[in-house]
Amino acid sequence: MSDSKGEFEPKIVVYACNWCTYAATDLAGTSRMSYPPNVRIIRVMCSGRVDPQFVLQAFADGADGVIVAGCHPPADCHYIEGNYKAYRRFELFRKLLETMGIEQERFRLEWISAAEASRWVQVVNEMVAQLKKLGPLKPNLEVRE
Amino acid sequence: MSEKPKVAWYWCASCGGCEESFVDLAERLLKVFEAVDIVFCPVAMDFKREDVEKLPDGSITVALINGGIRLKEHEEMVKLLRKKSKIVIAYGACSAWGGIPGLANLYNLDEALERKYLEVPTIENPKEVLPTKKIIVNIPEAKMKAELELPEPLPVLLPLDKVIDVDYYIPGCPPTPDVFWNALQALLSGNLPPKGAIVGASNRSLCDECSLNETKPEKVLVKEFKRPDKAKPEPNKCLLAQGFLCMGPVTRGGCTALCIKGNMPCTGCFGLLDGIVDYGGKAISYFGSILDYSPVEEKEIKKAFDGIPDWIGTIYRYSLAASKLSHKAGIKKPKRIKEVVEI
Ligand code: SF4
Ligand code: SF4
Ligand code: SF4
Numbered sequence: 001m002s003d004s005k006g007e008f009e010p011k012i013v014v015y016a017c018n019w020c021t022y023a024a025t026d027l028a029g030t031s032r033m034s035y036p037p038n039v040r041i042i043r044v045m046c047s048g049r050v051d052p053q054f055v056l057q058a059f060a061d062g063a064d065g066v067i068v069a070g071c072h073p074p075a076d077c078h079y080i081e082g083n084y085k086a087y088r089r090f091e092l093f094r095k096l097l098e099t100m101g102i103e104q105e106r107f108r109l110e111w112i113s114a115a116e117a118s119r120w121v122q123v124v125n126e127m128v129a130q131l132k133k134l135g136p137l138k139p140n141l142e143v144r145e
Numbered sequence: 146m147s148e149k150p151k152v153a154w155y156w157c158a159s160c161g162g163c164e165e166s167f168v169d170l171a172e173r174l175l176k177v178f179e180a181v182d183i184v185f186c187p188v189a190m191d192f193k194r195e196d197v198e199k200l201p202d203g204s205i206t207v208a209l210i211n212g213g214i215r216l217k218e219h220e221e222m223v224k225l226l227r228k229k230s231k232i233v234i235a236y237g238a239c240s241a242w243g244g245i246p247g248l249a250n251l252y253n254l255d256e257a258l259e260r261k262y263l264e265v266p267t268i269e270n271p272k273e274v275l276p277t278k279k280i281i282v283n284i285p286e287a288k289m290k291a292e293l294e295l296p297e298p299l300p301v302l303l304p305l306d307k308v309i310d311v312d313y314y315i316p317g318c319p320p321t322p323d324v325f326w327n328a329l330q331a332l333l334s335g336n337l338p339p340k341g342a343i344v345g346a347s348n349r350s351l352c353d354e355c356s357l358n359e360t361k362p363e364k365v366l367v368k369e370f371k372r373p374d375k376a377k378p379e380p381n382k383c384l385l386a387q388g389f390l391c392m393g394p395v396t397r398g399g400c401t402a403l404c405i406k407g408n409m410p411c412t413g414c415f416g417l418l419d420g421i422v423d424y425g426g427k428a429i430s431y432f433g434s435i436l437d438y439s440p441v442e443e444k445e446i447k448k449a450f451d452g453i454p455d456w457i458g459t460i461y462r463y464s465l466a467a468s469k470l471s472h473k474a475g476i477k478k479p480k481r482i483k484e485v486v487e488i
Contacts (some may be wrong), residue, residue, distance in 0.1 A: 051426060051427065051430045052423075052425075052426040052427075052429045052430050053421070053422055053423045053426035053427055053430065053469075055426070056422075056423050056426045056468070056469035056470060057422060057423070057469055059469065059470065060469040060470070073439065073440045073441070074439060074440070074441065081439070083440070084438075084439050084440055085433055085434055086433075087440040087446075088432075088433035088434075088436050088438065088440075088446055089429055089430055089432075089433030089434075090433075091433075091443075091446055091447070091450065092429045092432060092433060092450050093429055095450065095456065096425065096429065096457075096460070099251065099457050099473075100251075100470045100473055100474060101473040101474035101475050102470070102474050137474075140474035140475050141470065141471075141472075141474055143300045143301055143472070143476050143477070143478060144475075144476075144477050144478065
């Protein structure tokens with residue numbers, strides 16, 4: 001994807017937990033905060049519901065970056081320890097990205113509470129900037145001359 | 146003219162184990178020979194490619210193809226067999242998901258060739274000869290030159306269904322004779338499952354047919370992952386509950402839990418259950434669920450995961466080439482393969 005000036009515009013898929021991060025993205029909207037339009041938000045009930053397969057599927061389908069975001073540990077998770085599960089999974093998932101030669105900056109696990117709209121905006125801004133530097137993921141996954 | 150169904154069996158990048166599983170049908174093999182005509186089977190019979198080319202399109206009833214697609218020759222042969230066959234079956238883990246040779250997709254082919262032909266301690270290759278597309282061999286005694294065309298490797302290993310349309314899959318590394326037999330019965334009876342199905346195996350996880358399942362607690366939580374080469378599993382107790390990374394919960398059943406009977410954890414050769422799209426992704430999800438630490442114990446979590454040696458080989462032992470990422474990013478076409486070499 002590129003904008004009218006031909007600059008690379010990264011596509012970011014976000015898995016946001018219903019109770020915290022999704023509420024924060026809502027709050028950012030109702031507070032009329034602005035942030036880059038590169039994110040596609042998928043609401044899930046809990047960060048613990050996000051299977052690493054979802055993230056791999058997003059990369060395979062053309063995402064340049066993926067954010068999984070949920071409630072702060074230890075005690076904010078609506079389901080008590082879904083965020084623990086997400087944490088342990090994505091700790092290992094990062095190792096997978098490293099072995100497969102995919103830059104760590106392409107994946108973020110974030111804790112963003114329902115009140116932290118500004119944190120949400122900051123995370124999106126940071127990630128868009130990082131991905132613009134890295135460029136699209138796809139060419140790396142094609143076998144090249 | 147016989148009216149028996151015609152069967153072809155071709156091997157691609159294979160270890161020979163899948164062919165062995167055919168032989169392991171033992172006396173049942175005689176029934177197979179009674180029921181079908183084998184029209185192509187390079188491992189055991191002297192048919193040539195031309196023999197297949199001469200057959201009318203669609204005249205082979207079933208082509209069984211094992212091994213991963215690693216060479217241009219494999220690619221050409223499976224395309225030819227696709228044209229000549231009504232049903233194409235990916236036989237075994239390599240053909241279905243890349244299998245163990247698919248783990249080479251973590252390396253550029255140049256790196257793999259250098260390792261194999263130059264660096265391995267058992268190799269003696271002072272002239273640093275690597276595979277080439279064509280070799281011209283001078284034979285001074287006969288005052289002649291002989292030319293050899295070698296099949297060109299592909300930059301990464303591909304599962305069969307990334308090259309041709311596949312009708313069915315028979316899982317396992319190798320499939321067990323019983324699984325193969327069940328699949329053959331289903332196919333020869335004309336009682337065909339829907340296209341794309343796994344035949345001969347189950348769609349329940351391996352735990353479902355494991356005799357240790359009764360000892361598996363409702364909720365498995367472990368503090369560390371144990372390795373069977375460092376610690377000895379207690380018999381008669383679910384290996385996972387003891388901390389051994391058994392892939393049973395995320396693996397398709399059908400083998401009757403063979404490895405567990407030998408006191409070894411399952412490594413996942415029967416592959417993905419229906420609905421799983423990436424075996425390694427699912428495995429990570431599962432490891433994360435059973436580890437008994439909270440995020441504040443970050444160091445312990447890292448330590449536990451560091452206890453998994455060759456961890457890509459653990460989560461993708463048989464399926465890296467079929468994973469969503471399929472190979473390491475940035476893999477390039479090989480540079481070290483020369484067009485012609487004269488020796
Ligand atoms: S599936 Fe297993 S037994 Fe069959 S060729 Fe591959 S490595 Fe060998
Ligand atoms: S985890 Fe392994 S040992 Fe335990 S029941 Fe499942 S297959 Fe059997
Ligand atoms: S126990 Fe697992 S690794 Fe062993 S044969 Fe069965 S599916 Fe394959």
